[in-house]
Amino acid sequence: DAGVIQSPRHEVTEMGQEVTLRCKPISGHDYLFWYRQTMMRGLELLIYFNNNVPIDDSGMPEDRFSAKMPNASFSTLKIQPSEPRDSAVYFCASSSQGNTQYFGPGTRLTVL
Amino acid sequence: QKEVEQNSGPLSVPEGAIASLNCTYSDRGSQSFFWYRQYSGKSPELIMSIYSNGDKEDGRFTAQLNKASQYVSLLIRDSQPSDSATYLCAVSLSGSARQLTFGSGTQLTVLP
Numbered sequence: 504d505a506g507v508i509q510s511p512r513h514e515v516t517e518m519g520q521e522v523t524l525r526c527k528p529i530s531g532h533d534y535l536f537w538y539r540q541t542m543m544r545g546l547e548l549l550i551y552f553n554n555n556v557p558i559d560d561s562g563m564p565e566d567r568f569s570a571k572m573p574n575a576s577f578s579t580l581k582i583q584p585s586e587p588r589d590s591a592v593y594f595c596a597s598s599s600q601g602n603t604q605y606f607g608p609g610t611r612l613t614v615l
Numbered sequence: 616q617k618e619v620e621q622n623s624g625p626l627s628v629p630e631g632a633i634a635s636l637n638c639t640y641s642d643r644g645s646q647s648f649f650w651y652r653q654y655s656g657k658s659p660e661l662i663m664s665i666y667s668n669g670d671k672e673d674g675r676f677t678a679q680l681n682k683a684s685q686y687v688s689l690l691i692r693d694s695q696p697s698d699s700a701t702y703l704c705a706v707s708l709s710g711s712a713r714q715l716t717f718g719s720g721t722q723l724t725v726l727p
Contacts, residue, residue, distance in 0.1 A: 534713065546659070546703065546717040559714060594658055601711035606658035 505529075507607030509595050515613045521583040524610045527576055528597030536604060537570055537580050538594040546594070552578065585614045618642060619706050621718035629726050634691040636721050638704030641685070647707040648680055648687045649715065654700045663689060666710070694725040 508527040516522055528535045536551040550560040555572045563570070567586070572578040582589055592611050596604040620639045628634045636650075647666055651659035665671045665678040665687065677690040687706075691698055704718040 545719040548715060551714065598712060601709070601713040603661050603664070604712050604715065606660065609658050 507595055507597050507605055509593075509607040509610050511610060512608060513611045513613075515615065516585055517615050518586055519584045520614075521581065522585045522589075522612060522614075524580040524593050524595075524612070526578045526580070526595030526607060528578070528595070529599075529605055530576070532597035532599045532605075533575075534598040534601055534604075535572060535578050536596040536598075537578070538596065538606075539591045540594060540609075541591045549580070582612075585612075587614045590614050618716050619704055619718040621702075621704050621721050623719060623721060625722040625724060627724045627726055628694050630694060630696060632694050632725075634694045634698065634723055634725070636689040636691075636702050636704075636723065638687045638689075638718055639685055640687070640704075640706045640716075642706070642708060643682075643685065644708050645682075645685075645706045646710045647712060648678070649705040649707075649712065650676075650678060650687075650689045651703040651705060651717075652700045653703060653720065659703055664712070691723075694723075696725045696727050699724050 510525045533554050537549040540546045549562045550570045552572045570580045590613050592609045594606050594609045596606045598604045618641050650663040652662050653659045663678040665680045671678045675692045679688045701720040701722045703720045705715040
């Protein structure tokens, strides 16, 4: 199996620009999670989906962040407009029936 | 107060020694406990899960859980330089791995 796939691996953008991060979960997994990791705050759960439906988005920091999962094999996390404090590594993870979460390689986002 | 606390380290042990990593959590309703290993620049990977009080052994790794004291630990026996990584403790209120809350991690260095 290919594992969780994330793109891009690195993103550098300027403040105010829109950023879209992409994730392809492991085939057959019914849960998908978006995390953000920074030195200051550690690894934080932003939102998770079950069967393509958002279940808990209480970790999404503000309205500038949005996430969608249009089908079982694709999800996006969008930041609009981006700010320097959004700079972090964003991980996507998937699991089957809420069991072990498998993380993707992450997207390192730098907002200048 | 953070929900999941770990001694931040860094922790250094000589090769062949036992490394002891500790984690406390604040929510008494927590039911599932996990240890993830994260190499520098990589994504977290699950190494141990524990759900009931006592010890759980898997190779050189032993997880210990004491719900009364709200304490979970990870012991690594015969530490190897390849064990050098950041170890993340994660806790879930459910009986599964959904909606994990992570500690800030303990950086472990095993000295040859």
